[in-house]
Amino acid sequence: MSAKLKLASYNIQDGLYEDLIVDNIHKMVSDGVDIFCLQETRIIKSDFIVERLKKELGNGWRGEYFLGIDNPRTEIGVTILWKSTKLNLQELEKIFLPKLNYVSLYDYFITSFFKPAQRGAMIATFSINGVLLRITNLHLDFKNGTARRMNQVEYLTYHLNKKPTAHHEIIGGDFNTHIPKVTLKERNWIISLLGNEFVDAFPNLEWTFDGASIDPKRVFSGLQKILLSLGIRFYRKLDYIFLKNIKLTDAKMENFKGSDHYPLIITFEV
Numbered sequence: 001m002s003a004k005l006k007l008a009s010y011n012i013q014d015g016l017y018e019d020l021i022v023d024n025i026h027k028m029v030s031d032g033v034d035i036f037c038l039q040e041t042r043i044i045k046s047d048f049i050v051e052r053l054k055k056e057l058g059n060g061w062r063g064e065y066f067l068g069i070d071n072p073r074t075e076i077g078v079t080i081l082w083k084s085t086k087l088n089l090q091e092l093e094k095i096f097l098p099k100l101n102y103v104s105l106y107d108y109f110i111t112s113f114f115k116p117a118q119r120g121a122m123i124a125t126f127s128i129n130g131v132l133l134r135i136t137n138l139h140l141d142f143k144n145g146t147a148r149r150m151n152q153v154e155y156l157t158y159h160l161n162k163k164p165t166a167h168h169e170i171i172g173g174d175f176n177t178h179i180p181k182v183t184l185k186e187r188n189w190i191i192s193l194l195g196n197e198f199v200d201a202f203p204n205l206e207w208t209f210d211g212a213s214i215d216p217k218r219v220f221s222g223l224q225k226i227l228l229s230l231g232i233r234f235y236r237k238l239d240y241i242f243l244k245n246i247k248l249t250d251a252k253m254e255n256f257k258g259s260d261h262y263p264l265i266i267t268f269e270v
Contacts, residue, residue, distance in 0.1 A: 002247070002269045003128045005086065006032045007135070009172040009241055011039040011261035014077070015049035020258030025053055028254070033265060034083040037137035039174045041065055042077040050079050060085050066094040066122050076120040078137050078173065087126040087133075095159055096120050097152040100144055116143070121156055121173075125166060133270050134166035138173040146186055149176060153193045168270045171198070172241035174261065183237045191242065198242040201251045201266050207235035208253060209261050239264055246270065 008028050012021045025036065041050050054063045062084045068075025076096075082089070100116035121138035138156065140149045156171075171194060177186040191198050211234030241251075241264055250267035 001129060003086070004249070004267065004269050005034045005128075006265060006267050007035040007037065007170065007172075007241070008033045008263045008265045009037045009039075009137070009239060010263035011139075011174045011239065011259060012041060012049070013259040013261065014040045014042045014044050014073075016044070017258045018049050018052075020256075021049065022053060022056065024254075024256045024258055024263065026056070027256075028263065028265065029057065031265075032267075034086050035135065036079070036081040037135065037172050038079040038081070039137070039139040039261075040077050041067075041079040042074065043067065043072045050081075053081065057081070062089065064092055064122065064124070066120050068118055068120075070118070071115075074115075075118040076139070078120060078122050078139055080122050080124050080135065080137050082124070082126070087128060089124060090127050090132065091123075091125040093123040094120060095123065095156070097138070097140070098155050100141065100148070117141070119152065123160070123163075128270055131167040131270060133168045133170070134160075134163075135169075136160070136171040136173075138171070138175075140174065140176050142176045146177075146189070149186070150189055150193065153190050157193050157195070168246050169198075169244040170241060170246060171244075172239075172264070174238055175240050176238050177236075177240075187237075187240065190240070194242060195244070198244045201241040201243055201248055202253070202264060205237065205253060205264075207237050208239040208264065209234075209236040211235070211260065241266055243268070 015021055050065050063081040065079040066076050097119040099118050119139055119141055121136055123136045125132055125134045140152050177183045247269040252265050254263045
């Protein structure tokens with residue numbers, strides 16, 4: 001007997017607009033979402049947004065997060081929340097992705113950080129009706145271009161291939177494929193590294209990021225405001241969900257306020 005599930009992948013922009021993000025999560029739960037893969041879940045204040053979410057969602061939910069060691073305010077920040085009444089966790093793993101040695105002046109201008117950020121991924125394996133569903137939630141580097149991101153995907157793929165095979169697999173998150181002219185090329189490169197049995201759940205989606213909502217604390221935000229006043233906006237396809245041996249029944253992007261990314265939601269059967 002197959003199980004029908006809903007998964008959302010959502011970069012919450014550090015939880016900068018926490019109340020909006022929490023409200024969005026509750027809306028998606030009401031819409032039937034069973035699993036959340038969140039990126040940029042970072043500690044920007046004493047009350048951590050993920051702990052708030054776990055408390056508000058209640059006993060029927062579980063959650064695990066992966067924060068940076070040196071600076072939890074800027075590094076890693078990936079979280080998986082799931083409905084424990086429908087998914088039985090078998091294994092949870094947290095891995096560091098290859099880290100940069102330096103940050104260019106251009107990257108500092110865009111991100112406001114001189115120190116290279118540590119990126120990471122969470123790999124959760126669930127048992128559903130006797131079969132295994134493996135979900136990987138990741139956040140790749142924005143800095144140093146396509147080859148850098150592909151190096152991180154290749155590292156992840158090598159790690160996953162050493163693990164026991166799962167019946168069904170989902171790999172999603174913020175891949176930071178931010179240059180429009182090469183986005184499709186990057187997408188195809190990612191699939192070739194993951195394995196050609198993977199498919200893109202949103203092959204025709206043109207963007208998932210709206211620069212109009214960029215973090216006002218970043219250096220780039222000043223120029224961004226000027227460009228917006230001139231009617232110039234930045235849309236980018238940064239977020240993806242890749243599927244292996246998954247029966248996809250619906251895929252949509254929600255136009256929610258609260259982050260510079262919009263959540264991707266898939267409905268599927270395993």
